[in-house]
Amino acid sequence: xxxxxxxxxxxxxxxxxxxxxxxxxxxTVAEMHGGLSFEYEHFDYGCDYYLKHGDMMAADGMDxxxxxxxxxxxxxxxxxKVPDHISxxxxxxxxxxxxxxxxxxxxxxxxxxIQSPLRNPKDFDLVVVRENSEGEYSSVGGRMYHxxxxxxxxxxxxxxxxxxxxxxxxxxxxxSRRRHVTSATKSNGIFHSMPFWDEVFKxxxxxxxxxxxxxxxxxxxxxTFVTHPERYDVIVASNLFGDVLTDIGAxxxxxxxxxxxxxxxxxxxxxxxxxxxHGSAPDIVGKGVANPIGQIWTAKLLLDHHGEEEMGSLLLxxxxxVTADGFLTPDVGGDRQTDDVVDELIRRLK
Ligand code: NAI
Ligand code: MG
Numbered sequence: 001x002x003x004x005x006x007x008x009x010x011x012x013x014x015x016x017x018x019x020x021x022x023x024x025x026x027x028t029v030a031e032m033h034g035g036l037s038f039e040y041e042h043f044d045y046g047c048d049y050y051l052k053h054g055d056m057m058a059a060d061g062m063d064x065x066x067x068x069x070x071x072x073x074x075x076x077x078x079x080x081k082v083p084d085h086i087s088x089x090x091x092x093x094x095x096x097x098x099x100x101x102x103x104x105x106x107x108x109x110x111x112x113x114i115q116s117p118l119r120n121p122k123d124f125d126l127v128v129v130r131e132n133s134e135g136e137y138s139s140v141g142g143r144m145y146h147x148x149x150x151x152x153x154x155x156x157x158x159x160x161x162x163x164x165x166x167x168x169x170x171x172x173x174x175x176s177r178r179r180h181v182t183s184a185t186k187s188n189g190i191f192h193s194m195p196f197w198d199e200v201f202k203x204x205x206x207x208x209x210x211x212x213x214x215x216x217x218x219x220x221x222x223x224t225f226v227t228h229p230e231r232y233d234v235i236v237a238s239n240l241f242g243d244v245l246t247d248i249g250a251x252x253x254x255x256x257x258x259x260x261x262x263x264x265x266x267x268x269x270x271x272x273x274x275x276x277x278h279g280s281a282p283d284i285v286g287k288g289v290a291n292p293i294g295q296i297w298t299a300k301l302l303l304d305h306h307g308e309e310e311m312g313s314l315l316l317x318x319x320x321x322v323t324a325d326g327f328l329t330p331d332v333g334g335d336r337q338t339d340d341v342v343d344e345l346i347r348r349l350k
Pocket of ligand 2: 243244247
């Protein structure tokens with residue numbers, strides 16, 4: 001029996017609503033599989049924990065999370081209780097940094113039954129691989145002087161190691177897909193880092209002759225992402241470019257509530273973390289209408305990561321049959337509750 005040990009951090013807001021549903025779904029998948037089981041350790045880290053203990057997680061929190069095979073997280077943040085920069089840096093970003101989750105993988109595709117805001121969305125199905133540890137989001141720089149003389153300097157950091165690592169991940173992923181990688185660049189405008197990015201891309205591509213490649217400037221890419229998303233298979237992007245592109249990806253799918261993400265550790269020293277793209281959605285919390293698909297699709301990415309691609313595909317395909325038959329929460333134009341969608345999914349899985 002293969003056992004996957006998950007550290008479960010529902011977090012705040014609708015995270016607490018959708019995570020238990022996704023665990024029920026994972027248990028159903030394990031039951032169908034026969035040779036697979038999940039062991040959960042639950043952590044109540046989040047804004048309520050902060051109000052009680054003065055910190056977003058226990059002092060030994062990271063060590064306890066590290067004992068798991070993967071972290072399964074809902075959402076973090078409740079500004080009515082704790083300022084966002086404290087809650088996110090104290091939990092979500094802390095895990096991303098300390099567990100060296102250097103790659104962020106975010107798929108986007110036409111989801112059956114869910115209306116894309118695009119008038120004529122062709123059958124797009126793409127994955128953005130985002131470098132998640134450096135690039136534009138570095139802490140190198142500073143501010144000096146005051147008033148009208150104030151200066152802010154923010155240095156971009158691109159290491160060969162992390163750049164190449166993200167690209168290799170993209171190429172490997174493309175080998176299991178449509179064998180096409182797009183590099184998001186801006187070497188016409190950014191003088192040092194982006195020509196470097198292009199060189200590393202070329203060098204990496206030379207090792208994957210079976211994959212077609214194209215380099216596209218991020219501005220043009222952003223436009224084509226909206227007009228012709230079906231042209232893309234795997235896109236590799238720096239931290240900032242990837243951040244923006246993946247939100248466009250969530251946008252063209254029709255709701256942030258369905259977008260999943262995987263934050264991967266590649267050196268094997270820490271667990272990876274799986275979380276939906278959406279936040280804690282305070283405007284709908286407690287109403288029972290949170291779209292569970294983001295969390296459930298995230299569970300699919302987790303299954304894939306642990307070598308259970310077949311179960312992962314079955315899960316997502318069944319989820320799509322459920323939405324295609326009109327089981328939709330209000331954010332995607334339906335009138336169903338979270339429960340209705342999940343119950344129907346579990347019924348069909350069984
Ligand atoms: P948000 O993603 O929580 O909500 C944005 C809009 O999308 C809201 O109208 C919300 O109702 C809707 N929405 C989000 N997820 C949904 C779902 N599953 N089903 C139906 N509708 C959904 O982003 P917002 O409002 O900017 O942030 C709220 C809180 O979440 C803040 O404290 C923020 O810091 C935090 N946050 C946390 C993230 C994380 O844990 N990864 C990511 C983004 C925000
Ligand atoms: Mg973002």
